[in-house]
Amino acid sequence: MLLIIADYPNELNMREGTMQRVDAIDSLIADQERVYLNLSFKKFIKRKTNKVENCTVENLNILAHNRIIKGYIARATSIYVHSVYNLLKIMNWVEFDKTILDIHGVVPEELRSENKKIHSAIYNYIEKRAILNCKKLVHVTNAMVGHYEHKYKVPLSAKSIVLPIFEYKQILQDSNKWSDDLIRTVYVGGLQSWQNINKMVALCKNAYINNPRCSYRFEFFVPQRDVVTFKQNYSEKINACNTNISTLTREEVIPHLTQCHLGFVLRDDIIVNRVACPTKLVEYLECGVVPVVLSPHIGDFVELGYKYVTAASFENQSVELTQIEQMAQHNYSVLFEYQKRTFNAQQQLIALLTADM
Template structure:
């Protein structure tokens, strides 16, 4: 069993893509498996890392380790590509995959469209080539949402094999229960943001919304790995930290303490394909804890079709009631149920 990916170390385990890899790996931890990561520029000296007693990671250079890479692909009965990101460096090797081998693409996202949107035209075209090439060989495509499957079916109408939705769920979420959304009897309304200052987070919009909707009845909590930069951005708009606004850096283990207390959470994504097919782990976390998202666009993944509760940023006011959403918590319970009892053989279409 060959996984085409760079299995995350401890420093990257919190990332969305890394959590996906860990979740998939947990489904087949009894199987012998190999992880292969290939670079055109790096790893002229091959790196080998033991992930577990029956899993090994190889980091190779495409030129120097050409024959090892081709042998690994030729020998594998099951090949599992984590995103077209890991298809591109292996394009010259796809011809070595045996016809009877099972090839699976875990899409993760719409990589070519993401790159083209950010102006990286050449990289976008290269990943478009990689995506088109793997769709010419793949047996099953795993998506994070039904919306993503619809996108691919429109993009590749001649590909007639099966899609399977397997949502991205944060690793610390196991069982949704009403204890996550118990009302704390707090007179204040708690609004939070969890994340950094990337452009797609629409931080300037969030700061304007905070500035225009401040009152003694609302406490804003911003949890970020960039507290200095966030504080400076707030100050530029005349907002002083400490006056109903807190900027914190918290460890992953502390997040649930703040999520349990929060009533609303900012997730200000634009209305575009990248977000319409996504399954953001932050949004799943918000819903799991009964938090009501404050959104710029409500069209994020499958959640609008599933009936999640949200507040549009145009309707935000300083009179937000302090309440949790049972609807959102129950929605995540249904979402989680879709993955319950799904083993790896079923996931890749190799049920016995």
């Protein structure tokens, strides 16, 4: 039996980045019988079981249903755990020799950056036990493997699979955009602090003022709930800069990106970002959008040789569409290598998860 420790992906939770990862992994094993344990310390006092095709979804309370949870773990041939957050929930019963941990992100460091020192220490303990003892580790980048090898002073390549989140899409490129009069610069995302919205708005304003030879169109697409907040906080600062503040549905994002030239991915140069693989950055490369970055060290893309525009360059130097087009074309080759790596990793993981079934 394949046992997965996570909530099951559905229409309500699929906007969460974590659940997009769960859905991506589930798509690889959709034809297999499997059980999901969605566990909570507070909810599900009454057991709730759903059947979705050949998948059983158990919503269980960790304290009230510990015997049921233990029974599933004992019967499982493989246990796939999505992140150390979920690993905490089964730590009393986990059998590491049949457990695969999908790390998702560097949780202790993320918590420490939020000044949650006690939580960081707890998850650091769980993470260390998992890194040293799990049968297999699934990382989103090679940079993440390197981080853990350095942190715990152990070689991990033999027990690691590097699998970014990647969804193969048939994208019809808009070649007409390279003869456009406007340089369309886009942001698609939320208003979280790590998105550096203040810096983004300042960059747009300064680029508009410093480079009068460039005809810019700045577009900010945020969730519907954040549109009013964005306008209240930022619209006055960039009102004269030819801007559009709106929202897009999930289905509208890719078609719109194909019409754009530059896209903001303003991540600070910290370990959380160095080991990450933002879906947004992949979508930019897919759509011929050249990323504008504070630091280029995001995941494995520097290693792959991607082209980008630095924030300082964007702010202070005129941009030529011909140059951006050349960079976008180069990034298609980077994307191709990225796709190959992803496909090979998918095959490894499928073989691992179906070996004992």
